[in-house]
Amino acid sequence: MIEVLQTGPLNTVQDLGRFGFRNAGVTSSGAMDRLALAVGNLLVGNDEGEAALEVQTFPFRLRFDRDTTVAITGADCDARLDGRRLPPWWALAVSAGQVVELATPRHSARAYLSFAGGIEVEPVMGSRSTSLRGGFGGLDGRFLAANDRLGVRPAGACVVPPGGFGAMPPETALADHFPASEDGTLLVRAIPAGEYALFGGEAERFWSQTWKISSQSDRTGYRLSGEPIKLVSPVELRSHGVVPGVVQMPPSGEAIVQMSDANTAGGYPKIAGVIDIDLWRLGQARIGSRLRFVRSSVAEALAVERAVETYLGDIRRTVPMLAEALAAMSRR
Amino acid sequence: MKGRKRKGGSIAEQILDPAILEKVALWLDDAGVNSVEIETEDGRLVRIVAGAGVSTDDVASNPDISVARNRAKPVKAPIAGHFLPVHPARDREEATVGAAVVADEIIGFVKIGPLVMPLRVEEAGRLEGCGIEPGALVGYGDTVFLIEPAQ
Numbered sequence: 001m002i003e004v005l006q007t008g009p010l011n012t013v014q015d016l017g018r019f020g021f022r023n024a025g026v027t028s029s030g031a032m033d034r035l036a037l038a039v040g041n042l043l044v045g046n047d048e049g050e051a052a053l054e055v056q057t058f059p060f061r062l063r064f065d066r067d068t069t070v071a072i073t074g075a076d077c078d079a080r081l082d083g084r085r086l087p088p089w090w091a092l093a094v095s096a097g098q099v100v101e102l103a104t105p106r107h108s109a110r111a112y113l114s115f116a117g118g119i120e121v122e123p124v125m126g127s128r129s130t131s132l133r134g135g136f137g138g139l140d141g142r143f144l145a146a147n148d149r150l151g152v153r154p155a156g157a158c159v160v161p162p163g164g165f166g167a168m169p170p171e172t173a174l175a176d177h178f179p180a181s182e183d184g185t186l187l188v189r190a191i192p193a194g195e196y197a198l199f200g201g202e203a204e205r206f207w208s209q210t211w212k213i214s215s216q217s218d219r220t221g222y223r224l225s226g227e228p229i230k231l232v233s234p235v236e237l238r239s240h241g242v243v244p245g246v247v248q249m250p251p252s253g254e255a256i257v258q259m260s261d262a263n264t265a266g267g268y269p270k271i272a273g274v275i276d277i278d279l280w281r282l283g284q285a286r287i288g289s290r291l292r293f294v295r296s297s298v299a300e301a302l303a304v305e306r307a308v309e310t311y312l313g314d315i316r317r318t319v320p321m322l323a324e325a326l327a328a329m330s331r332r
Numbered sequence: 333m334k335g336r337k338r339k340g341g342s343i344a345e346q347i348l349d350p351a352i353l354e355k356v357a358l359w360l361d362d363a364g365v366n367s368v369e370i371e372t373e374d375g376r377l378v379r380i381v382a383g384a385g386v387s388t389d390d391v392a393s394n395p396d397i398s399v400a401r402n403r404a405k406p407v408k409a410p411i412a413g414h415f416l417p418v419h420p421a422r423d424r425e426e427a428t429v430g431a432a433v434v435a436d437e438i439i440g441f442v443k444i445g446p447l448v449m450p451l452r453v454e455e456a457g458r459l460e461g462c463g464i465e466p467g468a469l470v471g472y473g474d475t476v477f478l479i480e481p482a483q
Contacts, residue, residue, distance in 0.1 A: 166448040
């Protein structure tokens with residue numbers, strides 16, 4: 001068991017998401033940074049989709065009721081175990097009674113706490129993710145509160161070196177595949193969507209201008225501030241399916257990017273779709289930070305997906321090898 | 333080099349025995365090696381330097397050997413890989429030379445493929461130095477940092 005000692009609002013249990021029920025109006029939910037969730041799970045010996053805690057409001061403190069292995073990935077929250085500093089993207093063995101604490105990150109937005117075995121909550125429609133809007137999944141369909149106790153599912157033997165070990169962060173390991181701008185503006189790759197042409201020459205500004213993530217942003221979607229982009233002439237659209245990554249352009253002309261708790265349907269014209277493999281970076285972008293959209297292609301998106309799969313595959317293969325190597329050396 | 337404990341005092345005392353020093357100097361000379369660092373069981377380093385004038389003829393009668401004892405304790409690479417003084421997700425070192433460090437503190441990293449292993453302090457003290465260049469390849473057990481133990 002783990003016990004939440006201190007938490008802000010909106011911290012939830014998440015896995016990779018709930019799929020196959022969007023036709024019934026069920027949002028997919030799932031981690032905003034699926035890559036950090038996957039890496040955390042692999043470090044503690046889980047399948048990459050096990051349920052973990054997504055922490056986006058701080059400070060967050062947690063006590064372990066039994067010995068286990070935990071990984072902290074995603075945003076660098078200057079994590080501490082009983083006051084002792086831990087590196088980011090780190091996994092380590094913890095003992096019953098120890099307390100882990102996450103402070104407000106300076107750069108990114110969300111941290112993930114993965115436990116060997118995964119969080120024990122009842123799956124709903126095939127997923128343990130919390131659907132805050134639906135009020136189901138995760139821990140009673142709600143966000144975490146102080147004194148909440150969560151079970152951790154049984155895990156096999158997990159060999160972790162003394163002091164723990166970590167993964168190369170994807171920003172570094174995959175730097176060639178996730179370009180960074182010189183001025184720190186997040187570059188988000190997107191592909192023109194269904195109603196792109198209806199914006200005529202205005203659409204060019206979608207790519208050229210720098211957008212700011214407004215305070216009206218959450219797990220459902222990010223509302224972006226910038227110079228408005230208007231349709232050439234007004235259109236009435238039938239409601240249509242919407243998925244995470246869709247960029248809608250409401251009449252205000254300020255873009256909305258649908259995120260993990262995306263609406264399942266909408267009627268605003270779609271100017272673009274963020275490539276799926278860039279959504280984790282958007283999930284780590286903070287309110288008030290700036291981004292630019294970069295025109296991409298299906299071929300590029302698939303190439304980046306392959307690179308990410310290789311990175312995860314490397315971690316999946318190397319974790320048990322490292323454990324074996326350390327065990328062999330300790331016998332010398 | 334770690335030795336089995338023998339009768340007649342600690343490894344450190346035995347190494348500083350003149351007769352043993354002579355032997356070591358001979359070995360060094362035969363091997364064409366100028367100096368050797370020996371880590372004793374309590375983690376201390378003894379550096380034995382064979383002087384330029386040493387020859388096999390007169391070493392037995394006139395060993396030209398200097399011994400420097402250093403109290404510093406090594407922080408060793410837990411695995412072979414590339415030394416990272418700064419965590420790749422951070423912009424500064426975990427500890428700088430001269431800084432006080434505590435037991436179990438992580439003061440650097442070794443990158444092995446997609447994974448990162450910690451370089452951990454065993455005993456509180458002061459970070460005396462780092463002998464490895466950032467990014468350089470280190471072997472298992474190589475000394476990366478030296479810690480001057482707290483008094």
